[in-house]
Amino acid sequence: MLAPQPAAAQGRLEAQYEATLAGISVGRGTWAIEIGDDSYSAAAQGGTTGLLKSISNGAGTGASQGRVVGGALVPQAYQASTTTSKKSESVHITLANGNVKEFGIEPVPPVDPDRIVVTDAHKKGVLDPMSSTLVRVPGTGDLLTPEACNASAAVFDGRLRYELKLDFKRMETVKAEKGYYGPAVVCALYFTPIAGYIPDRPVIKYLSAARGIEVALVPIAGTRYLVPFRTVIPTPLGTAVLEATHFVTQPIAPHIAKTQ
Template sequence: MLRLCLTAVVALAGAGAVTNPAHADGRLEARYRLSLAGLELGRAAFLLEVDDSTYTASGSARLTGVVRAVASAKGTAGARGLVERGLLAPRTFAMEAETDKKSEAIRLALNSAGVTDMSVEPPVNQSEDRVPVTEKDKKGVFDPMTATLIMVPGTQDPVSPKACERTLSIFDGRQRYDLALSYERMEDVKAEKGYAGPSVVCRIAYRPVSGHRPSRKAVKYMTENKEMYVWLAPVAGTRLLVPFRAAVTTAIGVAQLEAESFISESMVDKRASPSRAAAP
């Protein structure tokens, strides 16, 4: 469940390509609540800083509430990269997770072609029924955290159906999979602190490529699941959208990640304020 919490923050949406430069300079701090069938399971936090040339994203998650009485788990993840010609170009990704029974750590280094170096602890169990990850599978991919950033091209409002028009190729160090987004609807959202306004809701289809075990019930269920959605909200000062809410229907209820606090600001406006105030 910790991985669900982390990946809801760092993988339920994806990075998109644009065809024109995106002049961006913004910052987002968000805090989320993870629940299953209405019962709180955990808390997560997300921080993003982006300008015309670079971006840095980081997240953390932990189990809370009654679940914590029977199991403890926590994790962190982070990614850095470049903004080149309006495209997000990941360069590093790191994730660490710890439960009562085990610890996990993943490190990825990437360039414009794909993954150039990686470390996965503990190593992947090479069982006979696992689809092997090939070198080809590591090319042209995004890491899970960069995959939470949606860049929308053009000059019109980025909170639009266009944000959902993409298929995302993701490699998390263990598995290679695609998330196919499609437009569902527009919907207003409101955090307890920060953003209140429109979001674009995308339906998500999970398509495993490699690193998975096709015979596992969880893989089959997620592949056939038609009830997975992400609500995307804007980051001030940018053409980026990030998840405000994500929901996945499971056999025992809806697993949902929702922002309680979603505070973003345009750093361009912030830096310009003193000069405007000093003007005669």
Template sequence: MLSFVLPGIRPARQPGARLAAIAAMIAVLPAAGSAAAGDSKVIAQYEVTLAGIEIGKAAFVVDINANTFTTVSNAKVTGVAQIVAEGKGRAGARGTLVKDKLQPGSFALTADSDSRHLEIQFGFDKAGAVKNLQVTPTPQPRPDRLEVTDAHRRNVLDPMSATLFAVPGTGDVIGPEACNRVLPIFDGVARYDLTLSYARQDTVAAKGFSGTAVVCQVAFKAVAGHRLGRKDIEYMEANNDISVWLVPVAGSRVLVPFRISVATKVGTCVIEAKSFSTQHTEARAAVPAEGGTAR
């Protein structure tokens, strides 16, 4: 379901690895664009556990202003998982936000494990199609792998842009509209859909934050790029125990994951914020110089 439990790190190829790309990535890049309308920001630290045992940590920063967004992440294997695997990764994305609709612009990921270095980069053209795709090392062709076509790379989200949930309209952002959607995701190698549906509201708390989250149930569907007959893919497609808790970014109609829970064959993988800060800075009006006018 998720390609990585941490960005680019696949310990024991655990099923559930691909949804963590939607939640465990994070970091610090300044947002571009006009600051005139004010800026919204999230800074968070997450812990990743499997069957209650810590296996990783991640940091997450999101910057949003009037018409652009930036989200970046870094993560690493920690705890007892270091006995069997070493790894760390960093991912980031930029894009535009117009009328409460996200349009991704670029995505990059770098990850290192004991025996593998992975780099993925791509952008999007004005029509929303992936361009300039670079994957190092190049995936080896296999006769049982379902080919990703150009059609599969149109009107998609990258894994980092998919962590932002824009809610249109003027009503409460903590409601069914936050959940009821399909996320068509391309991660540079595979194409898959995440179908979210509203489950309930819940109270969440971490250092620096407490509030109400909307809880979405998630269903995974492999579309292309995967090997046919893979048991872990079949498991995730039949998995009815995947949920994400979303909380609002202050001063915006965008929500981000606070907690993700994914059932796997060896226990539940949970990615949960341990510290979480969201703030909004109002734009400052231009002050005219003496004897002049503001422009």
């Protein structure tokens, strides 16, 4: 009974992604995730490349940290920043037990009377944007099954409160230039705005009506979590794709508490 028990989720991912629009490279980024027995962290950074960089030079970072409770991620803090040739913006969110305790955007955005107000109720039972991209598969069976797409998430990003829902589409094989080569479960992804948005904004209308968005999910080794290997979003300018070029994942040795 006193023998150490293996943790339910312990693994690490180091990945690099390329973003393309209509087949043209427009950005690159990195993503690092570590899930331990009682805590997790995720950090990403990226920027524009190629022709898009010559038009609008942009860069961004994001990070999320939290606890692992009963195998589930419970975020505690989220930070993100974006910088373009025209402006810079930073967002921070502090959470406790799934509820937003404090958040802010710098510089403070102007008040728009058409924006749907985010209430206190909208800030309860939510995930931050980065934590929401990690899909937990409960149980002990195979990770990559159609049932993995039976997932949804309530998300607050500091401005918008929205819902994400997955639905199974197909199974396929994916291959990175370095690292992962194997099966992926492909899910349709649906976006539903709840609050914090301006209803007449074209991008909100487009994403709400979109039925061609999909995400290919693969495992973080040693865990019960899947993460996006590829995301596809049809747009009026062509298909936007964010796909891993490097995807190196490995389990982490279980942490064993000292008894003496």
